[in-house]
Structures are given as C-alpha cells and as structure tokens.
Amino acid sequence: MSDRTGWWNLYRLRDGVVTVVLPIDADCAPAPWEAGYQSYGFGPDGAVVLTVLDGFSTELVAVDPAGERRRLGPNLTSVKPYIAVDGSRLAVIGSTPSSAPGLWSLDLTAQADVSAVPLHADPESESAPPWTPVLPTIDTVLGGGGRVSYLLHRPAGASSSVPLLVRVHPGPTDDVPLRLDWTTQFFVSHGFAVAEVLHRGSTGRGRAFRQVLHGHWGEYDVEDCAVVAEHLRSTGVALTGAIFISGASAGGYTALQAAGHPGPFAGATAISAIIDPARWELSVPEFQRAHAAVLRGPAGAVTPDRIRCPVLVIHGSADTITFAEEAVQFVQDLAALGGDHDSLLLEDGDHYLSAPADREQALRAELDFYRRIMSRPRR
Structure with a gap:
C-alpha cells in the first residue's frame, strides 16, 4: 500500500x-x-x-x-x-x-x-434501534483553508434553531463514518443538532489534505470546527448561546483548544483528552512517535489560564493512552481559577469508556453540563 x-x-x-x-x-x-x-x-x-x-x-x-x-x-x-x-x-x-x-x-x-x-441469528438484533433515526446530510461550508465538509444530524421535526453539538473525531487523522452512532443519537434524541466535522488532517481525502495539519494541530482543526458552528448559527440551524464542542482523545485536545479561543462555543467537553501533545508523544508506541511529533505545533499544551468558556473534563482512572493524573491536575488548576467548570473521574475507566456504566455516566454528565449552561440567564 x-x-x-x-x-x-x-x-x-x-x-x-x-x-x-x-x-x-x-x-x-x-x-x-x-x-x-x-x-x-x-x-x-x-x-x-x-x-x-x-x-x-x-x-x-x-x-x-x-x-x-x-x-x-x-x-x-x-x-x-x-x-x-x-x-x-x-x-x-x-x-x-x-x-x-x-x-x-x-x-x-x-x-x-x-x-x-x-451475521446474526436474531433478525431483531440489538444493532437495530427501537426507532427510525433521522438520516444525516453531508454538507460543506467555505472556511479559511478551503471547503470544510461535515455530517449533520438534526432532531426529527426540527423547524427552528436548536442547541448544537460539534463533535470532533479522535486521531486526529481519523474520518467521520457514515453510520449509526449511539452517542450522536443520544444527543439528537434530546433535541440537539450534531455536526461531525471532517476537518483538515482527516483521513479519506488524500495525502495533501491529511498532512496539511502537520505542525498545525490545535489550530486548523479548531478553525474548521468553528467555521461549521458559525455557519450553522448564521443559517438558523444552531441556537445562539447553545453551541458546544466535544471530543475524545485527540478530539478532546481540539475541544480544549477551542475553549481557549474566542468563538461560537458556549462550552466544551474533553473526554480522555490529550492535554500536552509533547508529553503524549513520549508515551505512544515507538512507531507512532514520528507521526505524533510531526503533528504538534505552536498551539502546544492546553493551559487553564487560556480557557474562555466552561469546560467538562471526563477521564477514566485506568486510561493507559492518555494520563488521568494530568487530567486531574488540569481540573484542579481550572478550579483554582474559578469558573463554571465540571469534571468526572471514572474509577477503573479505560481510554474508550468501554464499560456500559461508564459510557452512560459520561453521557448523562455531558448532557447535564450543557443543560446547566443553557439554563443560565443570557446577557
């Protein structure tokens, strides 16, 4: 290959x-x-x-x-x-x-x-949902680096602006699979539109598109997510003041970097997040280190003093890919600075929150976090 x-x-x-x-x-x-x-x-x-x-x-x-x-x-x-x-x-x-x-x-x-x-014996497999999901659409918007594509899920029957969750894929050189995703459906079923952004650096669009993120991780991915969010706000899909960003692992790093920039996001959720790319680079398997090194750039580590909006940090204590102790310290430093932040440390939780109880707890914490932000009086 x-x-x-x-x-x-x-x-x-x-x-x-x-x-x-x-x-x-x-x-x-x-x-x-x-x-x-x-x-x-x-x-x-x-x-x-x-x-x-x-x-x-x-x-x-x-x-x-x-x-x-x-x-x-x-x-x-x-x-x-x-x-x-x-x-x-x-x-x-x-x-x-x-x-x-x-x-x-x-x-x-x-x-x-x-x-x-x-390949299953029961035609009513658990992979089939108990309702008919609203099919997503693939749309594009013009951004600073060219056209940004994204997968958009809207709640059934939505005719006015609704809360928007921008989901960032992990990797960061991953793709956005066109498939039924239970996390997306959870938020759609609670009235959110969900946009999954194929930001610069993603897989499936060739080498030039993938490698443009080299040295710009935490910059171009953040810009593309913000462009999609602003577009959906300006076209009336997203409700102003109720636009959020969420990501896991490398996507968590993007979400935290977005929280440190002025923009459309009222809150950010970082799950099993990479916080310091330089430290993470030293922990990955040796064959991945060249890739990790070429990705990181001037954005650097996320620091609490740069955070500009409420942040929810979710991490498993048994995560072997990113560092629970780093997440705990980040949360403590955030708390010392004040602000409407929140955290959830899942005892024995792994990087992927594989245990159903961990996944459920994380989803409910994230939904409650957004609802709390939306319940605040608007200025």
Whole structure:
C-alpha cells in the first residue's frame, strides 16, 4: 500500500514489475497511525477486495485479474478496515446510517452486485434501534483553508434553531463514518443538532489534505470546527448561546483548544483528552512517535489560564493512552481559577469508556453540563 500518487492505493509486484491494482483518486486504506488493519483481501478467483474511503463513506470494491471492478455490499455505508475472506465468503464489520456496526457477510461468487447480509441469528438484533433515526446530510461550508465538509444530524421535526453539538473525531487523522452512532443519537434524541466535522488532517481525502495539519494541530482543526458552528448559527440551524464542542482523545485536545479561543462555543467537553501533545508523544508506541511529533505545533499544551468558556473534563482512572493524573491536575488548576467548570473521574475507566456504566455516566454528565449552561440567564 502506497500513497505515492497522493492517495493510498494498493500495488502488485509481478515478474519484477510494480502495477497499481485499482488506480483511483481515493484512499484504499486509513492513515497508518494504528497497526493491525487488513484493508484488502483475496477472493477465490484471484480478485482483490479493497476498502475505498472518501472521509465519510467506505465502499467495498472487487477487482478481478483482468482489472474489471465491481462494488460489493452497496447497502453498507461504513466498513471497518478489517477484511476477512473464507473461501467464497467475505466478512466485514459494517454499518449504515440506521444500523450500528455489526458483522456482515457477502458471497464473492455472485455475478451481480450483491448486498451484504447481517451475521446474526436474531433478525431483531440489538444493532437495530427501537426507532427510525433521522438520516444525516453531508454538507460543506467555505472556511479559511478551503471547503470544510461535515455530517449533520438534526432532531426529527426540527423547524427552528436548536442547541448544537460539534463533535470532533479522535486521531486526529481519523474520518467521520457514515453510520449509526449511539452517542450522536443520544444527543439528537434530546433535541440537539450534531455536526461531525471532517476537518483538515482527516483521513479519506488524500495525502495533501491529511498532512496539511502537520505542525498545525490545535489550530486548523479548531478553525474548521468553528467555521461549521458559525455557519450553522448564521443559517438558523444552531441556537445562539447553545453551541458546544466535544471530543475524545485527540478530539478532546481540539475541544480544549477551542475553549481557549474566542468563538461560537458556549462550552466544551474533553473526554480522555490529550492535554500536552509533547508529553503524549513520549508515551505512544515507538512507531507512532514520528507521526505524533510531526503533528504538534505552536498551539502546544492546553493551559487553564487560556480557557474562555466552561469546560467538562471526563477521564477514566485506568486510561493507559492518555494520563488521568494530568487530567486531574488540569481540573484542579481550572478550579483554582474559578469558573463554571465540571469534571468526572471514572474509577477503573479505560481510554474508550468501554464499560456500559461508564459510557452512560459520561453521557448523562455531558448532557447535564450543557443543560446547566443553557439554563443560565443570557446577557
């Protein structure tokens, strides 16, 4: 896999000659900041199956030995970059805007485009919600670095301005999967619009777009999130004074940096957040350190004295990726300066808040935090 053309494409070495399997202006793999991906596989007839990303959706494409391509599983909009082939069957972790990630299977021997079928015994799987989610839209707005794309979820029947939550993906070189996300649905079900921003540095839009964040982490990502928030406020989607930003891990760093700048956000939530990129760089696995080093820039560590709006800090005490003690110290320093801040330390909670009880507690704390801010008298 190489991005020598500016896009992650798969290459074949045969008889000493290197050729591209599927020449396409799209990323056929995520950015390699994590290990263990398997974004391509081999069918029984010699076909190569690939994931093809655009930043929001992921397609499955099969390329036969003659170079002919066909799409697989057109009913899926998001596919994890883990492809498993067993004989004529392909298995993936896939999802749609109305179904959460689950195991899906496809028949590679089918002649026509074939839909994926869920791999579970009960047709009323828990991955299906008890209501019909409102499908999101993909929109763009012009920002300082060009057009910024985002996924927008609005509450059912919303005809006037509503509170807005801007969610920042982790990574920060991640994407915004077009899939059912329970955290997003939680806030939508409580009357919030949710915008998920594909800020500069995200995966799926090629190398130039991904690498533009190098040396500008905490700057360009913050700018793009603010541009989307201001646009949704000016167009009447978002309620002035009720615009919030939330992120986890690297997204938590972006949210905290946004809280330190003048802008549209009335509050920020940082979950399992990176607070000091220089310190975090020393803690990541060695193969990730070059990537962490090239990302960080003048924005530097988040310091309490720069925070300009209420902040909620949520962290697990057993987080092995970011530092609970750093988050606790940050909270204590914030409290010493005063302000309407809040925190939640989850005992034995991990980086991903994997335990259902931790996830529920965090969601309720975040919702209560926003409601408290919105209940304050407006100036």
